[in-house]
Amino acid sequence: MVTLPRSKENCMPSIKADQVGSVSWQSPSNIALIKYWGKHGNQLPNNPSISFTLSKSFSETTITYSPRTAFDRPISLDFYFEGKQNKPFSDRVRQYLTKLLPSFSYLSGIHLEISSSNSFPHSAGIASSASAFSALAMALCDIDILVGDSASASQIDIRKASEMARLGSGSACRSVYPKMALWGLTDQIEQSTDLASIPMGDQIHEVFKDYRDAILIASQDQKSVSSSIGHSLMQDHPFAETRYREARSNLNQILVALKSGDIEKMGFITEMEAMQLHALMLCSKPNYILLQPNTLQIIREIKNYRKESKVPVHFTLDAGPNVHILYPSSFRTEVRNLIEERLLIYCQDAKWIDDQVGDGPSKKNNGDKGGLLKYSPRAD
Numbered sequence: 001m002v003t004l005p006r007s008k009e010n011c012m013p014s015i016k017a018d019q020v021g022s023v024s025w026q027s028p029s030n031i032a033l034i035k036y037w038g039k040h041g042n043q044l045p046n047n048p049s050i051s052f053t054l055s056k057s058f059s060e061t062t063i064t065y066s067p068r069t070a071f072d073r074p075i076s077l078d079f080y081f082e083g084k085q086n087k088p089f090s091d092r093v094r095q096y097l098t099k100l101l102p103s104f105s106y107l108s109g110i111h112l113e114i115s116s117s118n119s120f121p122h123s124a125g126i127a128s129s130a131s132a133f134s135a136l137a138m139a140l141c142d143i144d145i146l147v148g149d150s151a152s153a154s155q156i157d158i159r160k161a162s163e164m165a166r167l168g169s170g171s172a173c174r175s176v177y178p179k180m181a182l183w184g185l186t187d188q189i190e191q192s193t194d195l196a197s198i199p200m201g202d203q204i205h206e207v208f209k210d211y212r213d214a215i216l217i218a219s220q221d222q223k224s225v226s227s228s229i230g231h232s233l234m235q236d237h238p239f240a241e242t243r244y245r246e247a248r249s250n251l252n253q254i255l256v257a258l259k260s261g262d263i264e265k266m267g268f269i270t271e272m273e274a275m276q277l278h279a280l281m282l283c284s285k286p287n288y289i290l291l292q293p294n295t296l297q298i299i300r301e302i303k304n305y306r307k308e309s310k311v312p313v314h315f316t317l318d319a320g321p322n323v324h325i326l327y328p329s330s331f332r333t334e335v336r337n338l339i340e341e342r343l344l345i346y347c348q349d350a351k352w353i354d355d356q357v358g359d360g361p362s363k364k365n366n367g368d369k370g371g372l373l374k375y376s377p378r379a380d
Ligand code: DP6
Pocket: 031, 032, 034, 035, 036, 037, 043, 049, 127, 129, 168, 169, 170, 171, 172, 227, 228, 231, 277, 318, 319
């Protein structure tokens, strides 16, 4: 066995040259009920947010690692998205990994080949950064146990994974826990912090534990303004302070509704949050619109249907035109009929994703050199 030395000139950690391995992780997207919109410092949120962890909308990331042979850049990386090299994604991942060097010293000693793919088409306009960065963070924490500084640990530190995911994309830090996660300091919840999300699955009523999310693809077009620009426009936003106050108040109220199983209240607050998010965009400087005519038609139909049928369907929106219909699993047939009869005409290429609340990230067992499943979904 050859061990690369740790020296002053070559301040790499010891990586054993025969340590070649591969880990694969699957991690879901999430949908926020209280929205994270506006940030400061090193990816810190301006208000706390809470989300359902999804299930069928996920990314799968495989990292194959080996001792590096080229030392011309801080990170030695080959990146593939959906099987092909992808320069913009590769640059973002390289930048991210460079940022993580102080947390994962092994990164300076290995070559990484990263392959990532999504369960949903990239063009579907589903936010993929949450699933992509949470899957990547889980895989990086796993490798830290196999060849890095956490070698004595028996399982992944999920809190660290959440913190690492946050540095890639804020909302990604909420994808690491089953059912629900809360990110951001609030005096309502002990342990809450701006640095990572915390699990909320055991603080919600049974009805929400298998809640469903039908994602209607109103448009697959590339967004005209990215989320990172949207966040930055909150800096000089005339309603910024009011928004952060509202988000806190909405969070306090929704926590009560989530605990007691008050679907109407949860839905009312969730819809208000979605509308506020887009209202902020409408009056940013400069202003912009991510809603499409189809988005508004779908929202109108959902409201009419709820009034007529009394079926508790509520909508929310991400920073994009697609509509998430949230509803209890007992109304699956009704909602499927609603979509097929009244909403598919407003979906691009009649596309929608039949998603639901899920169990968080999972390790795939292909080529796992360590062999042990080191992930436990519980936060210890
Ligand atoms: C509207 O997490 O995509 O979906 O931290 O810049 O990567 P970055 O932003 P991102 O913002 C998501 C915003 C949102 C609301 C939410 O998920 O809370």
